[in-house]
Amino acid sequence: MCSGRIDPEFVFRAFAKGVDGVFIGGCLLDECNFVTHGNYQALNMVLLCRKIMEHIGLNPDRLRIAFMSSGDGTVYVEAVNGFVRKIKDLGPIGSEQGISEEKLALEFARVRKLIPYIKMVKREKLETQLRNEATREDFYTVEEMEEMFESVVSYYIDPEKCKACMICARNCPVDAIEGGKGMVHVIDQEACIKCETCYNVCPDKFGAVTKIVSEPVPDPMPVAARAISR
Numbered sequence: 035m036c037s038g039r040i041d042p043e044f045v046f047r048a049f050a051k052g053v054d055g056v057f058i059g060g061c062l063l064d065e066c067n068f069v070t071h072g073n074y075q076a077l078n079m080v081l082l083c084r085k086i087m088e089h090i091g092l093n094p095d096r097l098r099i100a101f102m103s104s105g106d107g108t109v110y111v112e113a114v115n116g117f118v119r120k121i122k123d124l125g126p127i128g129s130e131q132g133i134s135e136e137k138l139a140l141e142f143a144r145v146r147k148l149i150p151y152i153k154m155v156k157r158e159k160l161e162t163q164l165r166n167e168a169t170r171e172d173f174y175t176v177e178e179m180e181e182m183f184e185s186v187v188s189y190y191i192d193p194e195k196c197k198a199c200m201i202c203a204r205n206c207p208v209d210a211i212e213g214g215k216g217m218v219h220v221i222d223q224e225a226c227i228k229c230e231t232c233y234n235v236c237p238d239k240f241g242a243v244t245k246i247v248s249e250p251v252p253d254p255m256p257v258a259a260r261a262i263s264r
């Protein structure tokens with residue numbers, strides 16, 4: 035019901051499925067019936083997604099948001115028709131920059147895997163209601179996106195420090211931590227969404243979860259060597 039419900043994952047999933055353009059219609063800004071002003075959240079999310087699109091070499095005009103009331107039938111028709119014309123001019127997604135389908139698929143997979151992480155690191159900015167139109171276009175920058183993608187954080191459990199208390203595994207929202215009673219715990223890097231929970235919940239006296247930035251994560255300990263002798 036609310037444009038604020040639209041997640042970057044919806045947008046990039048559509049593009050990954052071959053959709054050439056995504057149009058989001060929201061209620062008029064400053065006329066939301068609720069204190070949440072979800073349409074401002076949607077606007078902010080679109081601005082972020084457009085910069086991510088630029089970062090991966092896509093024309094950001096393939097994503098558009100427009101605001102209108104339920105009585106603005108003509109405005110809606112004009113906005114949608116104008117968008118469809120624009121997308122037809124641009125052609126199939128990726129074609130204007132000559133990006134191959136394989137490369138595009140890899141880029142979308144990379145971005146989609148990082149969406150929970152991106153929402154976490156940009157949380158403060160994403161909560162900003164951009165009421166001043168002049169500040170919107172440069173609220174996010176391509177340089178900022180480059181820096182964000184280059185300094186992605188990973189988490190690693192130091193087998194020397196892990197005491198198998200199982201707190202991290204119980205709190206991981208995506209069950210990305212392998213372990214069990216008396217076993218050194220190991221993060222499945224493919225499944226991890228980089229939410230930072232394990233880093234925050236591992237007791238200070240163990241401090242076994244390490245944050246790694248822009249460096250390869252050490253290989254996981256072989257399963258046969260994970261039993262902890264007390």
Ligand code: SF4
Pocket residue numbers: 189205206207208209210211221222225226227228229230231232233
């Ligand atoms: S960072 Fe989050 S998703 Fe990744 S292993 Fe830790 S708790 Fe699980």
Ligand code: SF4
Pocket residue numbers: 191195196197198199200201202203213219235236237240241242243
């Ligand atoms: S919370 Fe820390 S000590 Fe406990 S299992 Fe996880 S990494 Fe090991």
